[in-house]
Amino acid sequence: MMEEDFKDDLEEKSEDKFSITTENLSVYFNEKPAIKDINLKVRNKSVTAIIGPSGCGKSTYLRSLNMMHELTPSATVYGSIKINNIDIEEFGVINLRKKVGMVFQKPNPFPTLSIYENVTSGLIYTGNYKKSRLDDIVEKCLTASGLWKEVKDRLKVSAMTLSGGQQQRLCIARTIAVNPDIILMDEPTSALDPISTTNIEELVYNLKKEYTIIIVTHNMQQAARVSDHTAFFYLGRLVEYSKTRTIFTNPKEKLTEEYVTGKFG
């Protein structure tokens, strides 16, 4: 069993198992490179963690996948990003973001909207919904994010009445309401307490049945707990990418070993 797992490591040739492929991806801010020549293939319906010390470019990489860098005038992106073998330029930025949802570091529900409206907000942007189905969608998404039992009696209340962890799960519900294929998570638990963190981690584990998840984290234990594959970034380069177990128990690169054992970081 062990042997087979190791063999599986990145040796596969069949392309359809990968939902995101980046080739020679580089992002520059004001002519200074933040990430350089990242070649990474992310597997379909699995959790991929990106780890590395602060400033190594892990968030920069994540944000290039849903073209968030378009909002930063000083950023330029080179290289190719393909989702299900289609270049993201072909989707157009709006459609891409409907396919690739994002959960942010700090919970950011819309404060003026109710819990219910927060979940439906993305659907209203896409314009692709039937009014009669909204109630079902809200219930389904809040159930999927493990929030339904806690909020079902106060859906019309402002989202700001929720705790930080609940707000983050609301943001996840809002993201999956749009029905994306891929969910990007940018350190989703770094602003949360340990119990909320556990909740989110369990949620991530459950969500991978239906979604491809990429999670950026500076917490190595978290990467070890939730992810199937792990990529280690250092100084804007991809150092090593492998099965999570391999990265944490038997890394090929010395740098990876030093980082996961806590020699620097």
Add this chain to the structure above:
Amino acid sequence: MLDIIYEMFINSYPSRSQFGLSFIFSQDWDPVKDKFGALAFIYGTIVSSIIALIISLPVSLGVAIFLSEMAGKFLKTTIGFLVEILAAIPSIIFGFWGLFVLVPFMRNTVQPFLQSTLGFIPIFSGTNIGTGMLTAGIILAIMITPIISAISRDVIKAIPNSQREAAYALGATRWEAIRMALLNAKSGILGATVLGFGRAVGETMAVTMVIGNRAQISAGLFDPAYSMASVIANEFAEASKTIHVSALIEVGLLLFVVTFIINSLARLLIYTATKKYDTR
């Protein structure tokens, strides 16, 4: 501040005791016959300020959105600077400009045009002399636009970037993301509007020069009118009888009460708008 209220209260005593509540509800203002009623001034002040608000609000919002969400660095600083300069021009200069540029323009171009096209609506009737309620409203609009747009811009800017990113990440277009930001800034923008309204209500010089200065209530916006601040400025130096002076002071007291209420409302709204993000 309390002393100001106290003095105004004491000094308006003769007028208050003689006219009572009818001071507010009568529009008779005749210093020669010692008859004083302030309704025409209250009407003039409020209507000219409302006209100013109707004209200024869409423009200010447009400027604020452009400056906070769209403009590049160069336009942002240039236009931002111009807006701030506009806010610093003394009101008498606006009055001069109004009298020598706006009034002839209204008389020769705007008013004949409005009368020939929309003249069947009562508000676009009246004597066509250039000065009047509408002209005063326009001058006030120009004066309060920088205030409303500068504060609204700051309120919109204060919305954390994470809110915009959240909207964009859900597939919002640029306009939808801006609308989401505006929704968040709602009470702050409302506060800015009320602050601008308060400024319009208290404005004296520019209004005095273009409003026409006649104590009457007329449906036509082209007709001359009068405002609370203007009547004080115009008549106070010449008022010799105690009852006249005291009536003017009572007008001042009313004006003070109105602006005080408006300003408190604005502070409250801005406070609730900024508080929302402090907890996060």
